[in-house]
Amino acid sequence: MPAKKLISITIIILTMVIVERPREEAEVSESKKWVFVYGRRKTGKTFLVEKLVKCDEYFFVKRDRNIMSREADREITYDTFIEVLKKSLADGKTVTVDEFHRLGDSFFDFLHFTDKKGKLILISSTLFLSKKLLSSRSPLLGLFKEVPIGLISLADCLKAVKKKGMPNKQLLELAILLREPIASDYFDEKKDPRDIFSDIIAGSIRTIPALIGEVFTEEERQTSAVYEGILRAIAGGKIVSGEIASHLFSRRLIPKDDPSAIQQYLGNLVSFGIIKRINVFGKKKFVYKHISPLFRIFYYADEKYNISERPVGEKEIRGIVDELMPRIVEDNVREALAQKYGLVESVCESKDYDIDACLLKFKKPEIVAEVKWGTVKADDITKAEESLARLNAKSNFLFVPDKKKVKSKLKVIDVEDLI
DSSP: OOHHHHHHHHHHHHHOOOOOOHHHHHHHHSOSSEEEEEOSTTSSHHHHHHHHSOOSEEEEEOTTSOEEETTTTEEEOHHHHHHHHHHHHHTTOEEEEETGGGGOHHHHHHHHHSOOOSEEEEEEOOHHHHHHHHSTTOTTTTSEEEEEOOSOOHHHHHHHHGGGOOOHHHHHHHHHHHTSGGGGGGOOTTSOHHHHHHHHHHHOTTHHHHHHHTTSOGGGGGGHHHHHHHHHHHHTTOOSHHHHHHHHHHTTSSSSSOGGGGHHHHHHHHHTTSEEEEEETTSSOEEEEESOHHHHHHHHHHHHHOGGGSOOOHHHHHHHHHHHHHHHHHHHHHHHHHHHHTOBOEEEEOSSOEESEEEEETTEEEEEEEEOOSOOOHHHHHHHHHHHHTSOOSEEEEEOSOGGGOOOSSEEEOGGGGO
16 A cells, blocks of 8 residues: 555544444443434444444445345345344344335334344434334334434533543533534544534535435425424524424415424424424423534524525634534533433523523422633623522532633533533
């Protein structure tokens, strides 16, 4: 092999980062039942199962329904695949079938009638199929342990990069970026995370919408415009169902201006890990947020600045990333704190004040927190102290880039407290 090629491969290996996902890995590998792994494309489903879980046979179903066998290193016919699958399961082996939904109902029938021996892991990135497989009418209901694969947790990403010795602010923003597995290909510890965000957005203007579009099969393709309309509305700041419905109605995507018309769509997007629903404390109301920071940036930029229809410079995209980053950090910190303390996420809204994180235990505030991600001024601290004092929570947190530089009556925390 030429020397130049060896050097380039070495550089790639050195700059890549692999984030371990112990919780998801354990869910798949330790289950005694057959396992159904699902989620949108590019969340690391295949990598998790193929690289981190021990499989005796691994099959990938292509779009043309031909089947690739990893062990045989070649394409095989459907009949051969079924015979190998039968024998492997009968022998108690672990078999994975990736994008199995492409095999159709005949494969579903096979699964229903075959002996439930060995361990079968099925992977799908299609929403319609997932709903069908898990529905109350499915003959396969109850045969599989369901393992949804969404973005990597912030805690796992922080653990992967904490030894890089970078400042707290860069460390957290890099960890947020790496929650999207596709970002690992762009990883460069010497580069500002916001520049990496900008690089990915600039290089994925066609790819990001496709990651959503391929969630739906032909049976739901006619409604994909509604789903995309919802994602654009949320990215643009319309985060309550009534606001979202009005936005869709104004664009003639739904027949009436009524939140009930979009509840099923919102539920599907939540169940598939594309958006999340957060309770507003003290109100019978929910807000909806993008889970993926990349999707949030892209849809916001395209909705407001039409980046998919014209040439866009790196400086413009970087400006958009700078604009959104404080709010992206706020959402990620709230989620990470809720997961760390085993609490339920909510936000608090009032005419006089808003609170970034209101974390609930049995519907009562356990921890309330304000997130300050820019320069923290004395006025910011005073306002945070006054706002958080309004709720009778057990703990009041102020999250800042570096707690050593901030003094407050509140408990001041930073990135180190999330790791």
